[in-house]
Amino acid sequence: MSINVxxxxxxxxxxxxxxxxxxxxxxxxxxTGVLNLGIEGTMYxxxxxxxxxxxxTGSPWLGLLAAIASGIVAGALMGxxxxxxxxxxxxxxxxxxxxxxxxxxxxxxxxYAGERPSLDNKFRAFFPDVEVLNQHWLTYVGFLVLAPxxxxxxxxxxxxxxxxxxxxxxxxxxxxxxSVSLTRYVALMVGGALxxxxxxxxxxxxxxxxxxxxxxxxxxxxxxxxxxxxxxxxPVVFGALIFAGTDALQxxxxxxSAFSAVPGELMLALPYLAVIGALAIWGxxxxxxxxxxxxxxxx
Amino acid sequence: MKIVLRGHEPRWLAPVAVLGAVLVTIxxxxxxxxxxxxNPPAAFERYLVTPLSxxxxxxxxxxxxxxLLFTGIAVAIAFRAGYWNIGAEGQFxxxxxxxxxxxxxLPDLPAPVALPLGFVAGAVGGLVWATLPAWLKRRAxxxxxxxxxxxxxxxxxxxxxxxxxxxxxxxxxxxxSDRLGAGYDLPALxxxxxxxxxxxxxxxxxxxxxxxxxxxxxxxxIKAAGQAPQAAAFSGIAVGRLQWRCALVSGAIAGLGGxxxxxGVQHQLTSxxxxxxxxxxxxxxxxxxxxxxxxxxVAGLLGxxxxxxxxxxxxxxxxxxxxxxxxxxxxxxxxxxxxxxRYRLQWRRxxxxxxx
Numbered sequence: 100m101s102i103n104v105x106x107x108x109x110x111x112x113x114x115x116x117x118x119x120x121x122x123x124x125x126x127x128x129x130x131t132g133v134l135n136l137g138i139e140g141t142m143y144x145x146x147x148x149x150x151x152x153x154x155x156t157g158s159p160w161l162g163l164l165a166a167i168a169s170g171i172v173a174g175a176l177m178g179x180x181x182x183x184x185x186x187x188x189x190x191x192x193x194x195x196x197x198x199x200x201x202x203x204x205x206x207x208x209x210x211y212a213g214e215r216p217s218l219d220n221k222f223r224a225f226f227p228d229v230e231v232l233n234q235h236w237l238t239y240v241g242f243l244v245l246a247p248x249x250x251x252x253x254x255x256x257x258x259x260x261x262x263x264x265x266x267x268x269x270x271x272x273x274x275x276x277x278s279v280s281l282t283r284y285v286a287l288m289v290g291g292a293l294x295x296x297x298x299x300x301x302x303x304x305x306x307x308x309x310x311x312x313x314x315x316x317x318x319x320x321x322x323x324x325x326x327x328x329x330x331x332x333x334p335v336v337f338g339a340l341i342f343a344g345t346d347a348l349q350x351x352x353x354x355x356s357a358f359s360a361v362p363g364e365l366m367l368a369l370p371y372l373a374v375i376g377a378l379a380i381w382g383x384x385x386x387x388x389x390x391x392x393x394x395x396x397x398x
Numbered sequence: 399m400k401i402v403l404r405g406h407e408p409r410w411l412a413p414v415a416v417l418g419a420v421l422v423t424i425x426x427x428x429x430x431x432x433x434x435x436x437n438p439p440a441a442f443e444r445y446l447v448t449p450l451s452x453x454x455x456x457x458x459x460x461x462x463x464x465x466l467l468f469t470g471i472a473v474a475i476a477f478r479a480g481y482w483n484i485g486a487e488g489q490f491x492x493x494x495x496x497x498x499x500x501x502x503x504l505p506d507l508p509a510p511v512a513l514p515l516g517f518v519a520g521a522v523g524g525l526v527w528a529t530l531p532a533w534l535k536r537r538a539x540x541x542x543x544x545x546x547x548x549x550x551x552x553x554x555x556x557x558x559x560x561x562x563x564x565x566x567x568x569x570x571x572x573x574x575s576d577r578l579g580a581g582y583d584l585p586a587l588x589x590x591x592x593x594x595x596x597x598x599x600x601x602x603x604x605x606x607x608x609x610x611x612x613x614x615x616x617x618x619x620i621k622a623a624g625q626a627p628q629a630a631a632f633s634g635i636a637v638g639r640l641q642w643r644c645a646l647v648s649g650a651i652a653g654l655g656g657x658x659x660x661x662g663v664q665h666q667l668t669s670x671x672x673x674x675x676x677x678x679x680x681x682x683x684x685x686x687x688x689x690x691x692x693x694x695x696v697a698g699l700l701g702x703x704x705x706x707x708x709x710x711x712x713x714x715x716x717x718x719x720x721x722x723x724x725x726x727x728x729x730x731x732x733x734x735x736x737x738x739x740r741y742r743l744q745w746r747r748x749x750x751x752x753x754x
Contacts, residue, residue, distance in 0.1 A: 136543075180730065184737040189482050189543060190684050194730045197677055201722030202430070208717035209434055316551030323544045364559030368552045375530075375548055383538045 102355075105230040107347050112231070112238055113305065115336075115343035117142070117297035119241040122321040122328075122335040123249045124293030128174075129325055130253060131286045132266040132390035133181050136192025138294050139318030140199030141173040145295025147203040150218065150302040150309040151210075159222050159303045166299035167292045173199060174291025178284040185394030196318070204311060217308040224304075235304040237296070242336065245293075249332040262286055266330075266388035269395045279395045294318070316371065323374045327382050341377055345370040402744045415739040419731035426731075427724050436714040444713065445706035445724075455705065457591035463701030464593075464662070465490070465672075467600035468655025469679025470686060470693040471607050472524075472648045478611060478688050479644035480624035480637075485531060485546025486652040487676025488553030489524035493653025495557060496523025497582075497660045498575055498667040502565065505579030512581035517599065517657050524653015525646050527553060532645035536638055542645070550676065558669050565667060575667040584662040596658030603651055608690025620644060652676060674722070681729045700725050 121142050128135045135141075145166040153162030173195065180191035225239075226232040253259040264272040265282045273279050297317075302309050320342055321335075328334030349366040352358045358366070428438035449455040469486045476483035496519035500512075507515065531545035558573070565575040584594040611617040622630035623637045631637045659671055682700065686692025700721070707721035 134543075136547075180734065184734050186733045186737055189484070190680065191730060191733060193484060193677070193680055194684075194726050194733075197674075197681070198723065198726035198730065201719050201726055205430055205717050205719035205723060206433075208719060316548065319544065319547040319551070323548060326541060326544060362559035362563035364555040364562060368555040368559075371548050371552045371555075375534075375545055378540055378544065379534055379538060382540050 102348075102351050103230075107344075107351055109231045109233060110347035110350060111340060111343040112234055112242070113343075114346050115339040116235070116238040116241050117300045117317060118321055118324065118339035118342060119246060119297075119336055120237070120300065121294040121297030121318065122324045122339055123245055123332055124290035124297070125321050125325045126249065126253070126290075126328065126330055126332055126335055127262065127293070128286050128290035129330055129388065129391075130259075130262040130266045131283045132269065132388045132393060133177075133283055133287065134188045134192060134322075134392055135174075135177050135181075135287060135290065136189060136322070137173060137177045137195035137199070137291075138192075138321055139314055139316070140196030141170055141291050141294040142298030142318050143196075143203055143314045144169050144173055144199045145298030146302045146313050147207065147298075147309055148295070149299030151206075153218050153220070153303055154216060157220050159218070159220060162303050163296065163299055166295045166303075170291040170293070170295025171288045172291075173295070174287035174289070175284065177291070178287045181394065182280050182283045182287070185396065188392050207309065207311070215308065215310075218303070221307040222304040235300070237300045237304055246332055246336050253332060266390055269390045269393070273395070273397060283395075294321075297321075320371065320374055323378050323382075326385055327374075327378050329385055330388065338374070338377060342370045342374050345373040400744050401741050404740055404742050407739065411739045412736070415735035416732055419735035420728070422735075423724065423728045423731045426727055427720065430720060430723060431716055434714070434716040434720075436710070436716050441710055441714055441716060444710045445703050445720075448709060449702050449705040454591070457588060457593050458705045459698065459701045460593045460597055461591075461663070461701075462704050463697040464597045464600050465655045465659050465675040466678055466682050466697035466700055467597075467604055467693065468658060469652050469675045470682030470697050471604045471690065472651035472655070473679045473683035474686065474688045474690075474693055475607060475611070475620075475644050475651070476648035477683055478624050479620045479641045480627055481532075481535070481641040481645050481648070482543045483528065483531075483546050483645055483648050484543055484680060485528065485549050485676070486648070486655075486679045487672060487674065488546070488550040489527045489649040489652035490656040490659075490672050490676045491553040491557050492523035492527040493520035493656025494523070494660045494667055494671050495560065495656070496520050496526075496653060497657040498565070498578065499523075501578030501582045501660070502576060505581075507579060507581045509581040509583075509585075512579065513584065513595075513661065516578075516582050516661050517654060520653045520655075520657020520660070521650040522653065524656065525650040527653070528645055528649020532642050532649075535645070536642045554669070554672075557667065557671075561667065561669055567666075573669065577666050578660065582661050583665060584658070592663075594658075594662035596662035599654065599658060603654065604690050604693055607651075611690065652679070678722075678725060681725050685729050685732055 125138055148169040149162040149166035152165035153159045180186045181188050222235050224233050224235050261277050261282050265279050269279045324335050324338035327338045349369045353363050353366050431438045431441045449459050472486050497516045500515055500519040531542045534540040535542045561573040567574055568576055584596055587593045587595050587598050619635050623640045627637045682696045686696040703724055704721045707718040710716045711718045
């Protein structure tokens with residue numbers, strides 16, 4: 100049994116990329132005390148809108164822009180439910196996911212009725228000759244720009260303090276002159292854009308096509324990663340690598356003779372179980388943000 | 399002009415809010431119907447009225463509502479107790495696996511033994527799948543929302559793995575299981591229709607649950623644990639244990655739904671057996687106000703629309719996913735309207751100088 104370590108690392112970085120983008124998006128949202136279970140649907144929407152636009156215009160760049168716009172709209176919708184109306188965040192987030200997925204499936208069926216369309220023009224990877232570095236620019240930006248930027252933003256900037264203040268104690272934040280609603284809306288819209296980029300990465304860079312199982316629970320994985328990471332940026336990247344490493348490993352193992360008897364689907368389940376395992380080990384004593392799941396009403 | 403909390407709420411307001419939400423939902427779903435090239439009023443007649451206007455249509459509605467009754471009441475029990483079980487989808491699938499396991503392993507049992515055994519196996523399957531998140535919640539305080547959600551894609555992969563491997567169809571070679579033994583066929587509840595005894599079991603489960611939740615001390619404790627866990631604990635209710643039990647019961651009932659769908663409709667395991675019944679169960683429970691009667695009404699409504707959606711997709715070429723759009727929109731709209739009704743617009747400021 101031989102495992103190609105370089106190919107393994109390369110696959111791991113690619114698989115982790117959407118989780119890094121969407122996971123950091125969810126960290127920013129949850130920092131303000133809002134749980135956005137719309138993440139699964141927002142990633143799905145980003146993947147679909149990105150694909151549709153790129154298929155129509157021939158440009159993956161326009162696809163990415165459209166995906167970002169759709170993610171901002173999805174975040175604003177979650178803001179309407181969770182911030183303005185103060186609905187239960189579990190139920191409204193899940194409802195948003197169900198709505199977005201149904202709407203995308205509806206449109207996909209309407210436009211393509213049973214066809215399996217693919218893009219003529221998708222993002223190309225850099226350095227095709229070097230195994231580990233043969234990655235898309237969204238992977239490079241995700242790991243080398245987004246993650247450090249999010250870490251710096253959350254830790255050392257006024258914006259980061261505002262998010263944290265709202266998430267920990269929104270009455271105090273309000274008294275200090277921070278607008279709770281505005282902060283939460285901005286976080287939801289920025290986070291939604293990042294989630295949509297994570298979804299669009301799959302259609303515009305990796306697959307070049309859209310399938311109905313394209314996200315298949317990756318959004319839920321991100322929710323787990325954020326708790327595992329205790330609402331910090333770098334540990335989300337680390338958790339994404341745990342999921343992706345398990346996934347890349349099972350992809351390699353599945354083609355070795357020793358594991359050929361194991362049904363592939365059971366191997367595919369391993370990364371999800373790895374995340375639950377990581378949560379069970381490191382997620383025990385987490386302290387949730389003070390205003391987690393709460394809606395703010397002044398007075 | 400500004401928005402202020404209402405001092406008191408008139409009685410007519412809640413029904414009006416729900417009606418308004420329904421109208422908004424109909425207006426919004428008219429957009430995709432129009433995009434699909436159909437005439438919205440004609441399509442809505444087919445979605446809502448046509449299935450109920452014939453006896454055979456009514457039977458189809460009951461058949462379609464059956465899995466939603468199981469998952470809806472399963473979610474309602476857990477939510478009532480403040481345990482956010484969003485894993486009914488996976489528990490439903492594991493119930494289907496459990497029933498298929500005994501149906502393929504012991505195919506020659508006579509119906510009086512096979513049918514109860516099939517339901518028990520389904521309940522055990524769902525219960526097993528609900529155990530890990532409930533245990534992690536109770537022992538380590540790990541958020542059940544995440545773990546129940548994550549186990550849904552895993553359950554689907556287990557189904558697909560079984561169908562690709564040991565349970566692959568031995569005659570066709572397709573990825574669906576062999577037919578279960580004949581003893582496992584649930585008989586028709588209404589002769590001449592496809593409505594099977596699974597509907598009877600679902601009604602029984604919903605009624606019993608409704609009585610327990612609304613009329614017993616246990617029901618009061620569950621409600622207290624869900625609405626005010628600290629106060630409940632202070633008054634001597636073992637909140638953690640109660641949630642643990644409700645989580646397991648919830649999983650078992652979702653598993654019964656899988657059993658009913660295998661033995662009553664498909665008679666084999668297929669990877670598409672769930673059709674998102676578990677997720678839709680969250681909509682059924684929430685729109686139904688976590689009550690047994692509400693679950694009945696909403697499961698019936700969504701069953702009605704989903705039968706209508708089949709009809710509309712055949713006749714007017716509107717994709718069946720419109721049913722999903724309608725369900726999710728209706729839930730969000732009703733929740734929004736019910737939240738909105740607590741506020742009113744205040745047109746004029748109070749006179750200056752008065753104390754507020």
